Structures are given as structure tokens and as C-alpha cells.
């Protein structure tokens with residue numbers, strides 16, 4: 142029987158297009174100190190540090206576990222780095238939780254960050270390969286053809302993605318940490334924004350953000366001393382698969398379906414749509430909301446768009462998604478997965494402020510990365526599992 | 527006391543790195559073939575599917591791909607695409623362009639390339655295309671030997687014939 146893992150401290154930075162007021166270390170400190178403050182703990186109370194960041198080429202920083210050890214209080218403590226492309230924030234949280242669940246440490250600080258302003262993600266995501274011709278520009282260039290594939294096979298109305306983009310930006314207005322606060326967000330504004338990677342419009346894509354997120358995870362006995370009710374980890378799952386193989390379903394990869402099944406089984410959940418109160422999912426391009434609603438088994442194949450269309454995923458729907466504004470409103474890539482996990486924990490602790498889902502007891506945090514080939518998810522609850 | 531100066535906010539520190547890539551047996555065969563204007567794939571021994579370019583192992587089954595190479599046609603079907611209007615310094619194409627995923631006839635995997643001689647308003651899933659090669663004296667060990675794909679004029683392929691490759 143594994144130890145229980147409680148989330149006792151949560152912190153994040155204000156996300157913005159350029160946080161040149163702080164260094165990378167300073168950015169992480171801002172999030173980590175908020176997490177410690179929330180837990181009423183000090184650096185001395187931390188046994189180990191787990192850090193995650195985006196792929197090395199994005200920022201030219203290859204060894205954050207070395208470069209940032211001092212800033213994160215890692216000196217003379219176990220410190221390790223996790224790397225699973227865009228899903229890294231999620232898997233970093235899962236690795237940290239595993240250290241508690243395995244009984245190896247009692248309190249672990251988990252932190253993830255990205256300073257997109259110091260990087261050129263478009264360049265890093267468009268590296269020429271010896272076998273192919275360089276035509277894929279950035280993440281949008283890779284995912285746009287898959288979105289087109291989803292639209293074709295599901296027959297979803299063409300404005301589904303616009304509706305997701307409007308909803309998430311409206312939610313972001315309630316989140317003081319969100320990068321984008323678009324007071325004038327509207328259907329027409331998104332619809333009339335230029336096509337960047339047809340069929341993906343400018344306002345259907347995530348911004349480039351600087352930001353960080355941190356959490357303090359604790360064993361059951363120490364969590365009992367926490368000043369605020371902990372969120373409890375009910376279940377975690379990770380899956381990966383090759384980027385390419387013949388017959389691979391790139392739109393709905395086997396990896397996410399297997400991940401969902403394993404996650405729900407561990408959590409004892411048989412009807413996820415009903416039993417989960419809200420979900421924070423990795424939606425960097427608006428169409429991935431309906432796609433991942435299917436991937437996480439909230440909807441039947443090719444019917445995820447109906448959840449968006451019928452308002453089920455809105456704040457007042459039966460399964461609110463991306464209450465924080467999601468990746469569409471803040472995208473410090475390395476931190477984005479951990480931010481999803483943190484929002485799920487905030488919700489079940491009742492700490493989500495103006496974007497709180499009333500009475501949320503079980504919440505899903507979800508991240509994906511690479512060519513839709515890494516998946517990291519957790520379910521957290523207000524009660525012990 | 528010296529006068530307070532503006533903070534130093536951002537420094538640029540360029541780093542350069544050229545990679546050396548060991549192609550290996552299978553990729554070497556593919557590259558030598560493309561140098562001669564031939565497109566070589568290879569079959570996975572488990573399910574018989576043809577991988578293009580030929581590669582040392584099957585990513586799905588984790589087994590060596592060792593069988594005889596399969597020469598493929600330079601015609602195929604666009605299984606999906608996007609129209610790109612975003613500049614990238616690594617991509618030497620005029621915007622906007624259609625980035626297409628092509629299923630070559632005889633292959634069971636798709637490749638990324640660019641569509642030419644076609645208005646971006648006309649590109650569609652299922653469109654049949656053929657390779658337009660660069661002049662022979664410009665050929666190197668690169669897929670750049672194909673300048674682009676252009677519409678072949680054949681009737682569109684039905685969705686069912688290629689949907690599993692999206």
C-alpha cells in the first residue's frame with residue numbers, strides 16, 4: 142500500500158509575455174516562495190526538489206537541475222530534473238508525488254518554469270531533420286493538420302474552436318495570474334483573427350509566456366499539520382508512444398486512451414464525466430478541448446465537440462474545463478502542465494477564488510506533449526482516497 | 527556614490543552547434559537512392575507495412591527492419607495539410623504555403639512536403655499529387671531533390687482509403 146500524498150502548498154507567478162524584471166532563478170523563487178508561504182513552511186522543511194522545464198533548445202538552458210539548484214534550495218538535497226516535452230510540468234508533478242507515495246521523502250518541492258521571452262520556440266520547434274524537408278513551422282504547423290483531421294472525421298461545426306477560445310479567455314478574466322486578460326474577447330474577435338496555420342486562427346492559439354509554478358507535496362502524517370486543507374492525490378498516470386508509426390492515430394493516440402483508462406481504474410472512477418467535478422486540460426490550440434474530452438473518455442469518439450457546443454465545459458456547465466483560462470491564456474511551456482495540476486488542486490482545496498467551481502471534490506489535471514505522444518494526468522480530491 | 531544606472535535587463539549570448547549525424551545502414555540506403563532519384567521504403571517484418579524512408583527499426587514493434595527495400599512511386603495522396611502563414615527562420619519558403627502530409631503510393635507512412643503549382647484555396651484532403659524533381663545536376667543526398675509536389679490531375683482518393691494515416 143502506497144503512502145498518501147497531500148498537496149499542502151501551491152504557488153505561481155503572474156504570467157506575462159516578458160518578465161524581464163526577474164531572472165529565471167528569480168521567476169522560480171517567486172512561485173516557490175508562494176508555495177512555501179501557502180504551506181507555512183520554510184526552505185529547511187523541504188527534503189527534495191524536482192524540477193521540470195521545456196526542451197533545452199527553447200531557452201539554451203540544458204541543466205536546470207544544476208543552474209537552479211541554489212535558487213530552489215536544492216544544495217545538499219536530492220534534486221532531479223524531469224523531461225517529457227510539453228507534458229513535462231505534469232510528469233514533474235507525478236515524479237514528485239511518487240517520491241512521497243513510495244515513502245522516500247516526506248516533503249518534496251516541485252517546480253517548473255519557462256521564459257519564452259528568452260527563447261525562440263518557433264525556431265526550436267522547426268529544426269531541419271536529415272530525412273525530411275523543413276515545412277513544419279512550430280507547434281501549430283504540426284498540430285494544424287491533426288485538427289483538420291479531427292474536423293473531417295467528427296463533422297464538428299467549424300466554430301467549435303472559436304467557442305473554446307472565447308470561453309477560456311473569459312475564464313482567464315477571473316484569474317489574476319493569467320497572462321491574457323482580454324476584456325474585449327468575443328466570438329467575432331476570435332472569428333476575425335487571422336488564420337496562422339489554417340484551420341487554426343491567431344486567437345485560437347496559446348500565447349508565449351514567462352511564468353513558473355511550484356507546489357509542496359507532503360506525506361500523510363505531515364499533511365495533517367498543514368494550515369490549509371490539503372488536496373489528496375487519488376491517482377496518477379503517464380503514457381508515451383512513438384511520434385510516428387504506420388497506422389498511428391495521431392488525432393486520438395492510443396497513449397491518451399490507455400492513460401485515461403489506467404488513471405480512472407486507480408482512482409476507482411467508472412463514469413468520469415459524472416464523477417469528476419472539473420478538469421484542467423492542456424489545450425494549446427482551441428480544438429484540443431473537444432479532442433481531449435474524447436481522449437479522457439468524457440465523450441464518445443467524434444462527439445467531444447458537443448460538450449463545448451452545449452456549454453458543458455463552461456464554468457456553469459456539468460464539467461467545467463480550464464477554469465483558470467488554460468494554456469490558451471497562459472503558456473510558459475515548461476510550467477504549463479504543472480499549472481494544470483495545480484489548478485486541479487486549487488479547486489478541490491476551495492482556493493480558486495473567482496474561478497472556483499462550487500463544491501469541487503474531484504478534479505483532473507492533464508498535460509500532453511511532443512507530437513501528441515506524452516500524456517501525464519492526475520486526479521486530486523478534497524477527501525483522502 | 528556613482529549615479530544609479532538603468533538595470534541591465536537582457537543580454538544576447540549566441541551559441542552555435544553543428545550536428546554530425548550517423549545515418550546507419552538503412553538510412554544510408556535511402557539517402558543513396560534518393561541521390562539517384564529513387565524513393566526507397568522497407569517493410570516491417572511483423573505487419574508488412576512499408577516505412578518510408580526506410581529505417582533501421584519499426585517504431586511500433588521494436589524489431590529490426592531488415593527485408594528487401596521497396597521502391598515507391600513519386601505519386602501519392604494528401605492525407606491532411608495546413609496552410610502556413612507563420613514565418614520561421616529555418617524554413618525557406620514563401621508565405622503562405624500548404625504544408626502537406628503525403629501518402630506515397632505503395633507506402634504505409636506519410637511524409638511532410640510542400641505543395642506547388644496549386645492555389646492554396648484549392649488544396650484539399652484526398653488530392654492526388656506527384657513529385658516535381660529539381661534538375662538532375664542539383665541532386666544531393668536529400669529529400670530536397672523533390673522541389674515540391676503538384677496536383678497530378680487524377681480524381682481525389684476517397685477518405686476511407688487514407689483516413690488511418692491521419
Ligand SMILES: [Zn+2]
Nearest residue numbers: 570572584587
Ligand atoms: Zn512494425
